[in-house]
Amino acid sequence: MGRTLTKLNIREAIRLYVTIRPHLPDEPKPESFILDYVKVVISSMKHKDPYAYLDTVLTLTGLTEEELREYSSVEILEMFIDGLVLNQILSLDSFCKRLGIR
């Protein structure tokens, strides 16, 4: 099944950041691999707020919950990771921090 990932506009990106912000590592190491980074995010979401994972995937894909049911959990995880990479999550983190979003 073809996957849909979108480059978010500034409104969507800030909304995404507010959802994902509590789960981001405080100070990501520059040399760390993106998968390690994402692993921290997913692990935090799993423990603190499982709905944040769903919200993030829906925002990154632009799909509805119904449409998302057609994908397997592995595909959804891939979309989650690819969506964060496509939307340059590290740059988004640094931009939003510069704006003063804490």
Next chain:
Amino acid sequence: MEISVNGQTFTVERVRLRRWLQLEETKSQIHKAAERLEVDTISDQLISYLSAASGIEPQVFEDAPWFDSANAFSDLVMGNEPTIKFPLLENQSDQRGKPVVWDYVGRLWFSWVNLIATAYGWGIEQIENLEVDTGIALIQEILVEHQLKREWEWSLTELAYPYDPGAKKGIFKPLTRPRWMRGKPERIKKVRMPLSILPVGIIEDLAGVGLHGQDIDKIKH
């Protein structure tokens, strides 16, 4: 300067004084909204800033990937910064206390127009089209002149010479200057102590000792 948004390149000129002040106010609203986590206000004000600073339709930024808008925002903020480090803008912290009751959104602009128009007799159109650096420099000069005049008038009043019981006469007390006119306080110089005035005998190092109860007794004995 040039900014790229959604694959298109736009040439943008530095804004003039009035627009610059509006942009500074928008920037401050973005930071306030960010502190309060008002997501819609942050986005609205960001797009408003981008459009006002570049003259590009807001819809262009609504349709662009976020990183294009973010890069454009950084470029526009940097491209419109004053090229001179004005003390007036550097040390303002003691003047940004509680807002006065007669404050309103955009008042700073009208207070600047009032100052420049009174000093030089220029019209609003002429003032709003001043280069940012020129406008700020003129405002600073006007404020310096006002302050020095006030200091001179102050020095002629009795209030400037409060009675000092020690000296048994009035001692001149200068009028307080705004922080940006005071400069940075000088660092206290390290002075080497001559060996001859250092205490003799065994010296107890009391660093880190809590001075209460048993600790004090330990030192005494």
